[in-house]
Amino acid sequence: MPTFPDILVAEETTGDLELSERNSLRRVAGLSTELTDVTEVEYRQLRLERVVLVGVWTSGTVVDAENSLTELAALAETAGSQVLEGLIQRRSQPDAATFIGRGKVDELRAAVESTGADTVICDGELSPSQLRNLEERIKVKVVDRTALILDIFAQHAKSKEGKAQVELAQLQYLVPRLRGWGEALSRQTGGSGRGGGAGGGVGLRGPGETKLETDRRRIRTRIAKLKREIGAMRVIRDTKRAGRRANAVPSVAIAGYTNAGKSSLLNRLTGAGVLVEDALFATLDTATRRTAARDGRVYTLSDTVGFVRHLPHQLVEAFRSTLEEVGAADLVVHVVDGAHPDPEEQVRAVREVLAEVGADRLPELLVVNKADAAPQETLLRLKREWPDAVFVSARSGQGIEELREVIESKLPVPAVEVLACVPYDRGDLVAKVHRKGEVLASGHTDAGTQLRVRVDRELAAELGTFTITESDWVANAS
16 A cells, blocks of 8 residues: 555645645555454444544644554454554644544545445544534444444453443443434333323323433433442452551552553563453453562562553543552552554553552553564663663563562562561461561571561561560571
8 A cells, every 4th residue: 555645635724734734634554454353343233344544633743643543453453343544634633523624524435435444433532423424424334442442342351340341431432422323213202191102192291202312311320330330349349459458468560551561571470371462452350469579578460451542531430440459559560562663652641541540659660561572773762761661571581580670679668677586386477577578687596586577567566575686686696
């Protein structure tokens, strides 16, 4: 496919945009894919099969615009589509009525007809009127970026909580866009007067409730029920989290852009066996695994849902209880895809979502993954930009041991330092110290096990009976 061969005439406007950029609807090369597996889309019970992508380029460089559309192509591919064409239009802002401008809709329709596409996917969130106007003029199904991401989440959610969160996000997205997809939804379901039947007729006082109103009411009822269910699941999650806090178990949350390799990294660090797939949003359900530091301290690692630029706000709200797992962590391991064309934009998008859930003030460790696949120029640039970042490859194991050491060095240190000589019949207490505290030194004497440790105040109180002085430690050691 040639690069940007067709320049379509734009409406005459004034402003600081170059005319040659403002009037272009660009064809993006390299987006065509061949997929044999086509998955039925749950939203509106239709299928994404042969699709044309269209985006509006309002700011940034042409490379930024192409990267955004390339990501949209990957999303469509993940949903089970065959991408036929990618179009970008340069505008100061999306058209309020048709997203790409009325004069361009006919040209988009021609592209749809020439390729035989049955769906158009827009790189942005469309208003109900934009969706309706585009479908009426192009005569094929139109889907926006938000609906596409919601559909992928619906396909990949496995746990009860994940499915409830995705359904809630889909319904919240659907309510303002619910309209009559044909004549059936405009029928009245009955009146409230005497003799009310199933439809309009003699003896009915009012026009009755339309099918559309009935659907809205049922959806709102379902939304309320889902919120109650998710609230109950949140209590369970909070209880588990409180138990870890009571046991003084530090927690590390692995966050990052979708397909950056978070699950692969968790598997490398803990042997978790979490699903790994080269696809966007391959895993949605949070996986938490325990592991031990070199000094014996136990901590948890949690793999969280991946982020993406312009992550739908419905998903952020629905997954808030899951994302709060990040906000309650002691350390955020922020995984970046070093082989991505624009890793800096990935970091910006992830930090934007972390700020929404109150996790932007937590200690952050940047981890650049896929270092074995990234160009050397990119790695050198990122090392200059992020000098404290750790560069690893979850696939080959490169840098994993260094990452372990850095994570362990950033874990919270227990507050109290204690010298103790624990009798040999209290091996349970020694094990507890190794599990919950930081052992600085240890040795064995006739009286018992000598420990120099950092522990929390509760465990320090348990060791109080067996504490010794510095001089006792030296005397026994000699």
